[in-house]
Amino acid sequence: MDREARLRRALLTRGPAWPAPLEWRGSLSSTNDVLKAKARLGTPEWAGVLADTQTGGRGREGRAWASPPGGLYLSVLLRPRFEQVGLVPLAAGVVVAEVAGEYGVEARVKWPNDVLVRGRKLAGVLTESSSSSRGVDWVVVGVGVNVAVDQASLGPLAETATSLHLEADRPPAVEDVAAGVLARLSVWYDALEGRPSQVVDAWRARAVPWWGQPAQVRTTQGVLRGTLRDVDETGALLVDREEGGVQRVLSGEVTQLRPTGPDSRDT
């Protein structure tokens, strides 16, 4: 049975048949790029693209995403009809942390959607969207999870990365992790439509406990220093600035300034 068939079978153990095409390729540039091209051609909501490896995997803030064999590289298409599209990345982080939990791995989310285990990066999420005068037309949710990636193949990133195979008591198959991510995302999607505050609450409950601690946030406008206060109902990060006042941050990279404890390793 090929990977696509194993994925569909794993999805069936979690709910109804998946409602859209799922394409699992050997190697491609980036699952996000391939799915974005399909989105522009009108492919339906919940269509997915997966790959064994990516040659041009992309991360947040213009970084590359190392994509050796053994990882999950998955992109899924949403065509949201709800307002709070800014919460999709947070929901995706919660989803991956939940799936890690199914394998006995306690994962935490770092704003906006890094997934860490003992301070090491397990997974990342890159969401990309397209809008028109009608609002947001589509969102591609790209998820990369180190499932069984050989640490040595990550080069210098191995220092700050971990994998489900290193952390879990029963190491999962990539197809099963993919099915978990898709199935849990569809559950949280319903919450995004009807009860978005539940998504924020779930995210807070799994966040690294950095609230009230000094941090630096690198944004496109510059570097901001202060203490981390909370996230608001749209998913923006609230920072009490060193020089006074609260700053709402929509996108950026958070670094803890005086790290303490196992969730504190900077990534």
Ligand code: BTN
């Ligand atoms: C990050 O932490 O910077 C986000 C990483 C997101 C990587 C995934 S892998 C599947 C999808 N395709 C990509 O090119 N990127 C995302």
